[in-house]
Amino acid sequence: MSTDAVIWHDLECGGYSADLPEWHSLARRYPGVVLDVGAGTGRVALPLARAGIRVIALERDSELAGELRRRTGDLAIEVLCADACAFALAATVSLAIVPMQTVHLLADRPAFLACARRALRPGGVLAVALLGEGVEPFELELEPDAVQLAGVRYESAPTALRRHDGAVLIERRRSRIADGTAQSALDLVRLADCDRETLVAEAVSAGLRPLRNLTVAPTAEHAGSEIVCLEVPA
Numbered sequence: 683m684s685t686d687a688v689i690w691h692d693l694e695c696g697g698y699s700a701d702l703p704e705w706h707s708l709a710r711r712y713p714g715v716v717l718d719v720g721a722g723t724g725r726v727a728l729p730l731a732r733a734g735i736r737v738i739a740l741e742r743d744s745e746l747a748g749e750l751r752r753r754t755g756d757l758a759i760e761v762l763c764a765d766a767c768a769f770a771l772a773a774t775v776s777l778a779i780v781p782m783q784t785v786h787l788l789a790d791r792p793a794f795l796a797c798a799r800r801a802l803r804p805g806g807v808l809a810v811a812l813l814g815e816g817v818e819p820f821e822l823e824l825e826p827d828a829v830q831l832a833g834v835r836y837e838s839a840p841t842a843l844r845r846h847d848g849a850v851l852i853e854r855r856r857s858r859i860a861d862g863t864a865q866s867a868l869d870l871v872r873l874a875d876c877d878r879e880t881l882v883a884e885a886v887s888a889g890l891r892p893l894r895n896l897t898v899a900p901t902a903e904h905a906g907s908e909i910v911c912l913e914v915p916a
Contacts, residue, residue: 687745690869691723692723692829693828693829694854695722695782696725697827697903698901698904700899700906701781701811701909704898705781705809708779709735712776712806714736715737715776716735716738716778717738717740717775717801718739719766719781719784720740720780720784721737721740721746721747722743723753724739724750726779728750728753728757731754731757731758731759736758737757737760738771739759739760740764740766741762747763748763766784766788766797767789767793767797771800774803775803777802777807777809778806779808779809780808781811782811783811783907785810786873787871787872787874788874795884795885798888799888799889799890802914804914805913805915807893807913808911809896809910810910810912811908811909812881812907813873814898814905814908817843817905818843819842819844820843821842821844823840823841824841825839826855826857827839834859835857836858837856837859838855841853841854841855848874849875850873850875851872851873852870852871852873853870854869855869878895878908878910882912889915890912890913892910893911893912893913895909895910896909
């Protein structure tokens with residue numbers, strides 16, 4: 683049975699698919715092994731592998747990594763449970779991707795960029811999704827995402843988005859409802875501010891050079907994103 687960590691991750695992140703065409707396109711443009719940073723339970727890694735692409739899925743949460751291993755089956759996915767700010771690969775890859783808001787969660791972006799630079803072969807590309815424009819603060823409980831599992835209803839309702847001290851704070855109410863009884867708690871995610879100019883400057887310091895950006899349009903449920911592409915000089 684899935685753990686609560688897996689259930690909440692799937693409920694809050696697993697349904698997003700607007701960015702998948704861009705990751706597939708990049709994987710075709712830079713053939714070889716793809717490093718998926720912050721892979722979670724496989725939202726991006728599994729579709730890439732089903733399309734015949736070899737993937738190294740990097741995830742620091744052992745419960746999420748374990749669930750991804752279970753879901754992998756015979757697909758060409760290697761799951762690496764490690765911190766994105768302190769990892770090393772046995773062999774270099776052609777493409778590293780950082781989907782959704784993963785880069786905003788990293789404790790030490792320069793350390794991550796140094797690791798990513800070492801993980802990429804000459805001519806390889808790092809593609810990083812940044813939170814897009816138009817993210818407006820709110821204080822209002824929205825309709826929850828929900829799932830029913832083994833007689834328990836799980837609900838995750840956004841309750842606020844705030845900007846504070848160089849970060850975007852996303853607050854959600856997580857509820858477990860069973861036998862007519864609800865247990866709720868607030869969950870807070872902190873996304874550190876990072877715009878394209880800041881990321882590019884840090885990447886250049888790490889030995890990468892900027893390429894053309896890509897854009898993922900917003901959906902009714904999710905903000906859009908800007909994918910910053912960075913290349914290892916050949």
